[in-house]
Amino acid sequence: MATQESVKDTTIPISHINGITMSIQTNLDYYSQQLKNYNAQLIAVSKTKPNADLLQAYDAGHRDFGENKVQELAAKAEALPKDIRWHMIGHLQRNKVKYLAPFVHLIHSVDSQRLLNEVNKQALKNERIIDCLLQVFIAEEDTKFGFDEAELMTLFSSPEFRALENIRIVGLMGMATNTDNTDQVRSEFERLRKISERITREVDSDKVTMNELSMGMTADYEIALEEGSTMVRIGSAIFGARNYAKH
Numbered sequence: 001m002a003t004q005e006s007v008k009d010t011t012i013p014i015s016h017i018n019g020i021t022m023s024i025q026t027n028l029d030y031y032s033q034q035l036k037n038y039n040a041q042l043i044a045v046s047k048t049k050p051n052a053d054l055l056q057a058y059d060a061g062h063r064d065f066g067e068n069k070v071q072e073l074a075a076k077a078e079a080l081p082k083d084i085r086w087h088m089i090g091h092l093q094r095n096k097v098k099y100l101a102p103f104v105h106l107i108h109s110v111d112s113q114r115l116l117n118e119v120n121k122q123a124l125k126n127e128r129i130i131d132c133l134l135q136v137f138i139a140e141e142d143t144k145f146g147f148d149e150a151e152l153m154t155l156f157s158s159p160e161f162r163a164l165e166n167i168r169i170v171g172l173m174g175m176a177t178n179t180d181n182t183d184q185v186r187s188e189f190e191r192l193r194k195i196s197e198r199i200t201r202e203v204d205s206d207k208v209t210m211n212e213l214s215m216g217m218t219a220d221y222e223i224a225l226e227e228g229s230t231m232v233r234i235g236s237a238i239f240g241a242r243n244y245a246k247h
């Protein structure tokens with residue numbers, strides 16, 4: 001993941017184009033407006049950003065925030081208003097699920113049956129049902145986690161999966177290859193949508209619905225929307241470039 005993030009980091013955030021520093025609120029307004037035409041939801045990716053930045057977004061009315069590290073997400077959830085909906089978007093280790101299970105709104109990054117089993121176990125402990133997206137590997141890079149199409153179909157038909165009662169699969173998440181080749185990015189997003197359509201047709205389970213397609217980030221969200229995204233995860237264009245050196 002580190003490799004990929006450092007590359008994405010070179011994107012010029014919209015907030016600094018032409019040397020004009022726009023506010024977090026202005027950026028949120030801009031993206032919310034764009035998303036309206038697509039009936040998609042904006043997940044503000046606030047990783048590495050201080051609580052004060054999240055509060056600015058919160059005060060502007062935003063409630064859905066995405067983080068990619070358990071510790072950071074949990075600390076922010078502790079410190080910030082309780083009506084924030086927290087989205088876990090980064091690779092999740094099984095031994096850390098317990099820290100998110102009491103409150104997480106949606107886990108975008110479920111990438112194995114074993115992780116799903118653990119989410120189910122921790123959800124049961126907390127007497128809740130946790131909504132999950134299954135992360136699908138659609139990129140050419142080998143730095144990205146996720147199921148492939150065949151693995152997904154195997155998962156859905158396994159008795160082990162059928163026995164899970166405290167999770168719901170509400171859609172898929174994917175990350176396209178980090179490339180300037182927009183045709184490639186488009187075809188990767190299209191593949192993800194087609195996989196979700198196949199699941200809708202072929203999988204008969206009351207805990208599987210394909211309502212959400214989490215795809216698109218700062219660099220490729222427009223293509224993702226055109227290909228049917230219902231959730232775009234935008235970070236640097238809202239909060240400015242991330243400085244990993246400090247962490």
Ligand SMILES: *Cc1c(COP(=O)(O)O)cnc(C)c1O
Nearest residue numbers: 045068089217218233234235236
């Ligand atoms: C960081 C991150 C994003 C947001 O990236 P930006 O390029 O800053 O918009 C989206 N999705 C995932 C999984 C991420 O880790």
